[in-house]
Amino acid sequence: MIKNKDFREKTEKLFSDANFIKELGIKVKNIDAGLCETELVIEDKHRQQHNFIHAGVIATMADHTAGAAGTTLIKEKEEILTIEFKINFIRPAEGEKLRCISKVIKAGRLITVAESEVYSINGGREKLVSKAMVTLTPVEME
Amino acid sequence: MIKNKDFREKTEKLFSDANFIKELGIKVKNIDAGLCETELVIEDKHRQQHNFIHAGVIATMADHTAGAAGTTLIKEKEEILTIEFKINFIRPAEGEKLRCISKVIKAGRLITVAESEVYSINGGREKLVSKAMVTLTPVEME
Amino acid sequence: MIKNKDFREKTEKLFSDANFIKELGIKVKNIDAGLCETELVIEDKHRQQHNFIHAGVIATMADHTAGAAGTTLIKEKEEILTIEFKINFIRPAEGEKLRCISKVIKAGRLITVAESEVYSINGGREKLVSKAMVTLTPVEME
Amino acid sequence: MIKNKDFREKTEKLFSDANFIKELGIKVKNIDAGLCETELVIEDKHRQQHNFIHAGVIATMADHTAGAAGTTLIKEKEEILTIEFKINFIRPAEGEKLRCISKVIKAGRLITVAESEVYSINGGREKLVSKAMVTLTPVEME
Numbered sequence: 001m002i003k004n005k006d007f008r009e010k011t012e013k014l015f016s017d018a019n020f021i022k023e024l025g026i027k028v029k030n031i032d033a034g035l036c037e038t039e040l041v042i043e044d045k046h047r048q049q050h051n052f053i054h055a056g057v058i059a060t061m062a063d064h065t066a067g068a069a070g071t072t073l074i075k076e077k078e079e080i081l082t083i084e085f086k087i088n089f090i091r092p093a094e095g096e097k098l099r100c101i102s103k104v105i106k107a108g109r110l111i112t113v114a115e116s117e118v119y120s121i122n123g124g125r126e127k128l129v130s131k132a133m134v135t136l137t138p139v140e141m142e
Numbered sequence: 143m144i145k146n147k148d149f150r151e152k153t154e155k156l157f158s159d160a161n162f163i164k165e166l167g168i169k170v171k172n173i174d175a176g177l178c179e180t181e182l183v184i185e186d187k188h189r190q191q192h193n194f195i196h197a198g199v200i201a202t203m204a205d206h207t208a209g210a211a212g213t214t215l216i217k218e219k220e221e222i223l224t225i226e227f228k229i230n231f232i233r234p235a236e237g238e239k240l241r242c243i244s245k246v247i248k249a250g251r252l253i254t255v256a257e258s259e260v261y262s263i264n265g266g267r268e269k270l271v272s273k274a275m276v277t278l279t280p281v282e283m284e
Numbered sequence: 285m286i287k288n289k290d291f292r293e294k295t296e297k298l299f300s301d302a303n304f305i306k307e308l309g310i311k312v313k314n315i316d317a318g319l320c321e322t323e324l325v326i327e328d329k330h331r332q333q334h335n336f337i338h339a340g341v342i343a344t345m346a347d348h349t350a351g352a353a354g355t356t357l358i359k360e361k362e363e364i365l366t367i368e369f370k371i372n373f374i375r376p377a378e379g380e381k382l383r384c385i386s387k388v389i390k391a392g393r394l395i396t397v398a399e400s401e402v403y404s405i406n407g408g409r410e411k412l413v414s415k416a417m418v419t420l421t422p423v424e425m426e
Numbered sequence: 427m428i429k430n431k432d433f434r435e436k437t438e439k440l441f442s443d444a445n446f447i448k449e450l451g452i453k454v455k456n457i458d459a460g461l462c463e464t465e466l467v468i469e470d471k472h473r474q475q476h477n478f479i480h481a482g483v484i485a486t487m488a489d490h491t492a493g494a495a496g497t498t499l500i501k502e503k504e505e506i507l508t509i510e511f512k513i514n515f516i517r518p519a520e521g522e523k524l525r526c527i528s529k530v531i532k533a534g535r536l537i538t539v540a541e542s543e544v545y546s547i548n549g550g551r552e553k554l555v556s557k558a559m560v561t562l563t564p565v566e567m568e
Contacts, residue, residue: 013191020196023187045165049155050283054162055205055224060198082197083395084419086228086370086512088539088559090532105557106516110394110421111367113514113557131531131539133514133559135368135419137394141192225537226561228370228512230397230417232390247415248374252536252563253509255372255415273389273397275372275417277510277561279536297475304480307471329449333439334567338446339508340486347481366481370512425476 034104036068053093062116066134069102078138087132095122176246178210195235204258208276211244220280229274237264318388320352337377346400350418353386362422371416379406396420460530462494479519488542492560495528504564513558521548538562
C-alpha cells in the first residue's frame with residue numbers, strides 16, 4: 001500500500017508548510033501508513049460566542065488530519081486535495097486540548113476516503129466531540 | 143416567519159462575540175430574514191501548503207454564515223447550534239477576498255437547514271469555490 | 285460545455301437500462317444540458333412504517349437524477365459514477381407523486397457536482413421534501 | 427442506555443411494517459442495544475445500468491439499518507426519523523448478497539448519530555462497498 005518510502009517527511013511538511021494550520025496551532029503527533037494523529041492546545045482565540053470551541057476549528061483539524069492520513073499512501077509526486085467532507089458535531093467541545101485521529105478507509109487511484117474522529121480532553125477525560133468523512137483525491141503536481 | 147424583531151442585532155452579535163471569527167477576520171455584510179452574507183479579506187495566514195486558501199477557512203465561513211442565517215428566524219431566547227454540515231470544494235480558492243452567502247431552505251421547530259455558497263474574488267472576478275449544506279437546531283439557552 | 289451531441293439519448297438510456305429505476309417506476313420528464321427532471325407516481329410499495337414515502341425511494345431518485353444531469357455533460361465514451369452524496373429530509377413525504385429536479389453546479393474533468401431537489405405533489409400542492417448534493421465522476425468505460 | 431426493554435420487538439417491526447424494505451427484500455439478522463445488522467440477497471431488480479447493485483439499494487439499506495440501530499435506544503413511545511445522511515460509495519457493488527452493519531455513535535435526547543457499513547459478499551469474499559453517517563432524531567408519536 002505504501003508508494004513512497006519518505007511518506008513521514010512528506011506528511012510532516014503538510015503541517016509545517018500550511019500557514020493556517022500553524023496559525024491555529026495544530027501539531028502532528030503520529031504518522032503511520034494510512035493514519036495521522038494531531039493535537040491542538042486550546043486558546044481563547046479558538047472559541048465561539050458561547051465559549052465552546054468553534055466548529056470551524058474542529059472541521060479544519062478533521063479535514064487537514066484526514067488529508068495527512070491520505071498523504072501517507074500516495075506517490076512521491078502526488079499531493080492530496082479535499083473534494084468534500086461531512087462532519088457531525090456530537091457534543092459541544094470544551095477543554096484544554098483537542099485530539100484528532102484520521103484513518104484511511106479506502107485508498108484508490110482516483111478517490112481516497114478517510115475518517116476523522118475529534119476528541120476533547122477536559123481535566124484528563126477524553127470525549128468524542130466530532131466525526132467526519134472526508135473524500136480526497138491524489139493529484140500530480142508540477 | 144420572523145419570531146424576533148431584533149434579529150439583526152442578535153445576528154450581528156454572532157460575529158462580534160465569536161473569537162475565532164474575529165481572529166480569521168470574517169465580517170458580516172448583510173443580514174435579512176433567512177439570509178446572511180459575509181466577507182473575508184484574504185491574508186497569508188489563511189493559506190495552506192500550496193498557497194490556496196485553506197479548506198478550513200472556507201468551511202468556517204460556510205458554517206458560521208449559515209448559523210447566522212438560521213439565527214435570523216429563531217425566537218429571542220433561542221440560539222442556533224450546528225448539528226452537522228457537508229461541504230464540497232469545487233475549485234482551488236485564491237484571490238483577494240472570499241464572499242459567503244447563506245440562505246435558510248427550511249426553518250423548523252426542531253431542525254433548520256441552510257445552504258452556503260462561498261465565492262472567491264480574484265482581480266474583480268467572482269467564482270463559486272465551495273457549496274455547503276448545514277443542519278442547525280435552535281436551542282433555548284439559560 | 286456539451287461534449288456529446290447525442291446527450292439526450294444517452295441520458296434516457298440511464299433510465300431504460302437500470303432495473304432498479306424501472307422497478308421503482310421513476311420516469312424521466314425532461315433532459316437538458318446540465319439538467320434532468322424525473323417523476324414518480326407513488327404506490328404502496330414505496331412506503332415506510334408510518335406510511336410516508338421511504339427515505340430510500342427519495343434518495344434513489346435524488347442520486348439517479350443527479351447522475352443523469354451529470355451524464356448530459358460528459359463525452360460519448362464516458363459514464364458517470366456516484367462517489368458520494370448527502371441528503372437532507374426536510375419534511376415527511378406524502379402525496380401522489382414525487383418530482384425531482386437535478387442541476388450540475390460544476391462539471392469538471394475529474395469531479396462533477398450536482399444538486400437534487402425532490403418535491404412531493406399532494407392534491408396539486410408541491411412541497412420541497414428533500415435536497416441532496418451529489419459528487420460524481422466521469423469514467424471511461426470499455 | 428436502554429430505555430425500552432422490548433427494543434428487539436420494536437426494532438423488528440421496523441422491517442415487517444415498511445413496505446419498501448419488504449419490496450427490496452432487506453432482512454434483519456441481528457439486533458442489540460445500539461446495533462443492527464441486515465442482509466439482502468441480490469436479485470436482478472436491484473441492479474443499475476452497468477449491472478452493479480444500484481446506489482439507491484445500498485443507501486436504503488444504510489439508512490434503514492441505521493434507523494433500526496437508533497430505535498434500539500429510544501423510549502417506548504418514540505420513533506426514529508432520519509434528518510439526513512451522507513454516504514460514500516467505495517467500490518462498485520456486485521455479488522450474491524449485501525450485508526449492512528449499523529452502530530450508534532451518539533444517542534442524544536435530541537440527536538442520534540449512527541454509522542452504517544455495507545459489505546458485498548461475492549463468492550464468499552466480503553468487501554466494504556459503502557459507508558454512511560446518518561443523523562436521526564427520536565420523536566414522540568401519537
